[in-house]
Amino acid sequence: MSRLREQPTTAGRARRWWTARRRDQLAGYLFITPQILGTAxxxxxxxxxxxxxxxxEWNVLAGSFEFVGDANYRQLLDDPGLPGVLAATGVFSLGLVVLNLSLALWLAIMLNRRFAGTTVxxxxxxxxxxxxxxxxxxxxGFLLQNDGGINGLLSVIGVDGPNWLRGxxxxxxxxxxVQVFKNVGLNMVLFLAALQGVPRELYEAASIDGASPWRQFRRITVPLISPTILLTSIITIVGSLQVFAQIDVLTQxxxxxxxxxxxxxLYQQAFDFHHFGYGSTLAMLLFVIVLVLTIIQWRMRRRWVFHEN
Incomplete structure (x- = not known):
């Protein structure tokens, strides 16, 4: 009798533990397991x-792998070429982010007006x-050569173009x-999707109240698409700090x-000069820069992103 009573009690406890909430949690963990494994x-x-x-200090040619502690990080602080590299990186990232986001937003606004040929x-x-x-x-690269297509078009109107990639x-x-024209379409589509989600009634009400187009843009458009602006800015900044192929092909x-x-x-130090240890140190510097910039943007979102403040 005691065994017969124990079995239903154990089964009942199992049923009470295996609730719908725990089943949903298990299903959720199973769904994210591939992503967790991939990330790990x-x-x-x-x-x-x-x-x-x-x-x-890892020398592949000599087959040596020697522990040097913080020597590579001290070399990073004393590297005379690093300030110029960081300055070039900053100029490239700033120019790319400003031009890309500005042009993408302008194109999205133009295409959002639904004129003939919008799809094209x-x-x-x-x-x-x-x-x-x-x-x-x-x-x-061919177009920007000294005798390339860009200078050929300029010569038609009497302008002697420079050697774009060598000056x-x-x-x-x-x-x-080149990088702006390559990726501006992605941000344009994201902005266009955000703009199409802005209610038309807000613009109509603002027009009735006498708001100018610029004031409507500042007070209605920018706040309502600010989450998309945050997303595109993070994507563009991170992408600008990881550019390699364009530099390697165009200017070396x-x-x-x-x-x-x-x-x-980083590539030069690791694969041209075979300083893999120092190249890894530069990779860690790049990781820290990307992490810090992303955290700053994420923290500042509460100040200007709609729905976050």
Missing amino acids: LFVIAPLVMVAWYSLH FRTVFFSPVVVSLVAWTIVW EATAMGAVVV GGPGTSTTVLVYY
Whole structure:
């Protein structure tokens, strides 16, 4: 009798423990397990390995792997070329972010007016996003040569164009413009989706109250699409700090070091000069810069992002 009573009691306890809430939690954990495993294997583990390599001097050619402690980080502080690299990185990132976001928002506003041929214009501006990055950069490399297509068009109107990729005053600007045209379509689509979610009634009410288009833009458009502005700014800033292929194909960091950004400098140290330990240290510096900028943007969102304040 005691055994017969114990079995229903145990089964009842199991049923009470295995509630609908716990089943939902298990289902949720199962759904996010692939993402957790992917993040652990391809993000966290490589980051830990890079941090470990930064404490060593690794010479692949000689087959040596020597622990040097903080020597690479001290070399980072004493590197005479690093300030110029950081300055070039800052100029590139600032130019890219300002031009990309401004042009993308302007294009989205124009396309949101629903004039004839809107679909064609959307396709034209978005198509570079899906084009191979290397192919896009190679084509622009030919166009920006001294005798390339850009200077050919300028010569038609009597203007003698410079050697865009070999002049210190024009190389950085040329690289920024190439990157802006490559990715502006993605931010344009995001802004366009946000603009289409703004109620038309707000603009009609503002017009009745006598608000100018600029005031409507500042008081209605910008606050309501501010979450999208935050998203695109984070994506664009992080992307600008990771640029490599454009620099490698167009300028190879030149002329001089005027377009040597941090990622390209990292590549040079690790794979051209075989300083893998110091290259890993530069990678850690890049990680810290990206992390700090992302945290700053995320913290400041409460001050200007609608629904967050």
